[in-house]
Amino acid sequence: MSDLLKHFRTKQQAVGSEKVYHTQCPYCSMQCKMELIEQRVVERKRFKVVPKNNPTSEGRLCIKGMNAHQHAVNKERITQPLMKKNGEFVPVSWEDALQFIKERFTAIQHEDGLNALSVYGGGSLTNEEAYLLGKFARVGLKTKYIDYNGRFCMSAAATAANQAFGMDRGLTNKLSEIPYSKCIILAGTNIAECQPTIMPYFQKAKENGAYIIAIDPRETATTKMADLHLKVRPGMDASLINGMLKTVVEEGYVDQAFIETRTNGFDELKTHLEAIDLKEIEALTGVSLTLIQKAAQEYGKAGSGMIFTARGVEQQTDGYMTVRNLLNMLLVTGKIGKIGSGYGAITGQGNGQGGREHGQKADQLPGYRSIENIEHRHYIADIWGIPESELPRKGVSAYEMMEKIHEGEITAMLVLGSNPVVSNPNALFVEEAMKKLKCLVVVDLFLSETGKYADLILPTSSYLENTGTMTNLEGRVTLREAAKPRSNEVKHDWEILCEIARVLGKEKYFSYESSEEIFNELRLASRGGIADYYGITYEKLRNNGVYWPCPSVEEEGKGRIFEESFAHKDGKGVIIPVENYVPKEHANEEYPLNLTTGRVMSHYLTGVQTRRSPTLEARNIEAFVEIHPNTAKKFKVKDKALVKVESIRGSIVVRSKFTESIREDTVFVPFHWGDNQCVNRLTSEELDPTCKMPGFKVCAVTISPLVDLTLN
Numbered sequence: 099m100s101d102l103l104k105h106f107r108t109k110q111q112a113v114g115s116e117k118v119y120h121t122q123c124p125y126c127s128m129q130c131k132m133e134l135i136e137q138r139v140v141e142r143k144r145f146k147v148v149p150k151n152n153p154t155s156e157g158r159l160c161i162k163g164m165n166a167h168q169h170a171v172n173k174e175r176i177t178q179p180l181m182k183k184n185g186e187f188v189p190v191s192w193e194d195a196l197q198f199i200k201e202r203f204t205a206i207q208h209e210d211g212l213n214a215l216s217v218y219g220g221g222s223l224t225n226e227e228a229y230l231l232g233k234f235a236r237v238g239l240k241t242k243y244i245d246y247n248g249r250f251c252m253s254a255a256a257t258a259a260n261q262a263f264g265m266d267r268g269l270t271n272k273l274s275e276i277p278y279s280k281c282i283i284l285a286g287t288n289i290a291e292c293q294p295t296i297m298p299y300f301q302k303a304k305e306n307g308a309y310i311i312a313i314d315p316r317e318t319a320t321t322k323m324a325d326l327h328l329k330v331r332p333g334m335d336a337s338l339i340n341g342m343l344k345t346v347v348e349e350g351y352v353d354q355a356f357i358e359t360r361t362n363g364f365d366e367l368k369t370h371l372e373a374i375d376l377k378e379i380e381a382l383t384g385v386s387l388t389l390i391q392k393a394a395q396e397y398g399k400a401g402s403g404m405i406f407t408a409r410g411v412e413q414q415t416d417g418y419m420t421v422r423n424l425l426n427m428l429l430v431t432g433k434i435g436k437i438g439s440g441y442g443a444i445t446g447q448g449n450g451q452g453g454r455e456h457g458q459k460a461d462q463l464p465g466y467r468s469i470e471n472i473e474h475r476h477y478i479a480d481i482w483g484i485p486e487s488e489l490p491r492k493g494v495s496a497y498e499m500m501e502k503i504h505e506g507e508i509t510a511m512l513v514l515g516s517n518p519v520v521s522n523p524n525a526l527f528v529e530e531a532m533k534k535l536k537c538l539v540v541v542d543l544f545l546s547e548t549g550k551y552a553d554l555i556l557p558t559s560s561y562l563e564n565t566g567t568m569t570n571l572e573g574r575v576t577l578r579e580a581a582k583p584r585s586n587e588v589k590h591d592w593e594i595l596c597e598i599a600r601v602l603g604k605e606k607y608f609s610y611e612s613s614e615e616i617f618n619e620l621r622l623a624s625r626g627g628i629a630d631y632y633g634i635t636y637e638k639l640r641n642n643g644v645y646w647p648c649p650s651v652e653e654e655g656k657g658r659i660f661e662e663s664f665a666h667k668d669g670k671g672v673i674i675p676v677e678n679y680v681p682k683e684h685a686n687e688e689y690p691l692n693l694t695t696g697r698v699m700s701h702y703l704t705g706v707q708t709r710r711s712p713t714l715e716a717r718n719i720e721a722f723v724e725i726h727p728n729t730a731k732k733f734k735v736k737d738k739a740l741v742k743v744e745s746i747r748g749s750i751v752v753r754s755k756f757t758e759s760i761r762e763d764t765v766f767v768p769f770h771w772g773d774n775q776c777v778n779r780l781t782s783e784e785l786d787p788t789c790k791m792p793g794f795k796v797c798a799v800t801i802s803p804l805v806d807l808t809l810n
């Protein structure tokens with residue numbers, strides 16, 4: 099055979115062994131659709147990723163989506179249950195693993211009571227699994243202690259929308275309306291790095307003449323798009339918005355008719371604003387009054403407007419109130435419920451929206467029902483086939499569960515889809531809590547920083563292998579079908595929950611054959627609730643997804659909400675006065691800098707997945723601290739040098755990164771790394787009193803060179 103012919107034969111073989119997997123990105127809330135093409139070239143596998151058109155991402159993918167498969171096919175994937183024996187993890191059979199759980203969990207229930215067992219979930223789980231986890235905690239384990247990582251993510255925005263509008267759906271409008279908005283406020287959101295495929299919607303708005311205002315203590319790829327950047331001092335957004343609101347109201351940009359017919363509470367706000375001193379606002383926020391007023395005027399005079407918030411304003415100890423103040427602005431100007439006018443809490447995780455609707459939250463039942471409401475309790479207890487009296491009451495929030503471990507009330511935990519040792523505030527305290535547990539079971543794809551403390555790790559399937567629905571940031575429910583077979587010993591999260599329930603004698607409540615069967619139960623459980631999925635079926639989802647609420651199978655779901663009325667009983671939106679607020683922990687004499695934390699484009703959350711993706715890892719191999727050169731000089735810090743960043747709670751060692759784009763009183767560290775680069779060893783345990791969100795976005799630190807060069 100000639101060489102040329104041989105070459106063609108090989109090529110043919112390669113094409114012959116090509117497999118195409120239709121899937122959806124496992125990372126952020128855009129849930130971009132894609133095809134993963136696996137080609138076998140002689141003995142090697144090669145992967146190609148092709149974006150797929152759909153109404154949300156419109157055929158776009160970002161760098162994370164392009165490389166997501168790299169972690170899913172990584173050799174470090176856990177493929178068998180691992181049990182800790184004499185300090186080492188050893189592979190065991192599923193039978194042994196389940197027997198271990200049965201013995202330990204039953205013993206702990208006897209020794210310490212039912213509420214000694216706890217469950218910690220996550221926003222990467224499918225709707226079916228998030229729903230099942232809530233049912234598993236309450237029916238399978240009979241514990242009140244369940245919460246999830248979304249507490250650190252969406253709790254401020256969700257609580258604010260629930261209180262102001264009576265309903266929390268991340269976006270009140272379709273994404274496709276953004277280009278029609280004439281003024282857009284981006285408050286504490288870095289969409290360019292965190293939801294990159296959303297950007298063209300905003301770029302189109304800009305082309306159509308929209309005025310964009312960004313509020314962020316740093317210049318980012320997002321603020322660069324803005325016409326006006328308010329470089330606020332971290333944690334001072336509530337005051338900044340008070341300044342804008344005062345201008346809006348006093349310069350006559352309010353929509354009186356809207357206020358009268360569709361809202362309550364304006365008079366109290368008006369009186370409150372009269373007492374606001376704009377000079378004081380300027381001093382508190384570090385933003386010049388001219389810019390604050392300019393922002394208010396641009397927003398006030400625009401024919402339509404949208405406000406987007408994300409973790410910059412929400413992950414504060416007054417995050418809930420800050421969002422309320424931004425919603426005040428929408429309500430007094432009547433910029434909601436119309437094309438190009440509305441609110442968007444930019445949801446974070448892949449299923450950060452659905453994950454917060456179906457019962458993973460301490461006080462919640464499916465369909466956004468409340469565990470403390472007697473009618474809601476009866477409705478769900480009937481569906482689950484238990485007496486209402488057996489349904490536990492509300493538990494506590496994610497970080498408060500860590501406190502309960504220290505207090506000895508919680509002695510065992512099941513973690514499914516989270517890495518709390520890296521993502522909780524005051525992380526050293528959380529690490530201690532993990533050590534204190536009598537039993538820790540972690541379900542994960544990898545051995546995470548939290549997994550290291552586990553007594554048992556159970557291997558779960560990845561996004562490529564598992565079927566389920568995910569609700570994206572628009573409130574659009576999408577179906578992600580299993581594309582690739584999982585390896586033999588790996589189980590889906592929902593199967594693991596069913597298996598554990600079985601060995602605990604609860605099989606009759608958890609006998610599902612497929613995720614679709616769970617979804618059909620979820621549809622019933624959510625029926626009549628705020629997040630009503632009853633009208634959504636797998637069949638309907640096979641096209642472009644369906645917005646909730648969708649109460650009947652005949653309906654298509656609602657893209658824009660609040661057109662005629664809000665979801666409160668009287669149909670009105672609620673305006674409330676918001677006080678100026680200074681975080682308890684702010685730069686002080688001993689710790690003279692404000693630390694803020696967040697993300698970079700190439701890594702995802704605690705990095706467990708993206709640090710196992712060579713292409714993404716190569717872009718950022720370590721954490722860093724962004725610092726202004728003038729500040730660095732004061733602290734004798736050189737560029738690209740190892741430095742110690744220290745708060746009252748702990749210290750980390752990271753590399754310095756000089757940038758003039760950050761405020762001089764502020765430093766920034768991303769949170770994608772663990773151990774001695776884990777920035778949460780520095781962050782404060784103080785929580786927002788209403789929604790229990792930690793103040794990840796501001797704490798007081800000092801910084802010093804690791805090696806003091808002045809001594810040489």
Ligand SMILES: Nc1nc2c(c(=O)[nH]1)N[C@H]1C(S)=C(S)[C@@H](COP(=O)(O)OP(=O)(O)OC[C@H]3O[C@@H](n4cnc5c(=O)[nH]c(N)nc54)[C@H](O)[C@@H]3O)O[C@H]1N2
Nearest residue numbers: 286287288292332333408409410446447696697699702703
């Ligand atoms: N690449 C990437 N994308 C992601 C994720 C990821 O880890 N990596 N995570 C996903 C998840 S779960 C989430 S929740 C979202 C998060 O998305 P974002 O909330 O947009 O991301 P962050 O970087 O946490 O914070 C946003 C911005 O807030 C600014 N900020 C800090 N302090 C303040 C403040 O006091 N006031 C104001 N106004 N702004 C402040 C920061 O400088 C930062 O630019 O992203 C999702 N997408």
Ligand SMILES: Nc1nc2c(c(=O)[nH]1)N[C@H]1C(S)=C(S)[C@@H](COP(=O)(O)OP(=O)(O)OC[C@H]3O[C@@H](n4cnc5c(=O)[nH]c(N)nc54)[C@H](O)[C@@H]3O)O[C@H]1N2
Nearest residue numbers: 222247250251515516517521541546695703704706769794
């Ligand atoms: N300092 C600081 N801290 C923060 C934030 C911040 O901005 N600053 N942001 C907060 C926010 S918004 C968030 S969302 C949290 C997130 O923080 P975490 O909850 O810790 O999120 P991940 O890093 O995604 O951890 C998910 C874990 O679950 C695994 N996993 C992924 N998919 C699945 C699955 O389908 N099933 C199972 N069983 N496991 C899976 C992953 O391998 C990983 O180990 O961090 C919060 N912490």
Ligand code: SF4
Nearest residue numbers: 123126129130160163
């Ligand atoms: S990370 Fe988000 S924007 Fe990027 S591809 Fe995945 S879903 Fe899309």
Ligand SMILES: [Mo]
Nearest residue numbers: 250251446447
């Ligand atoms: Mo998040």
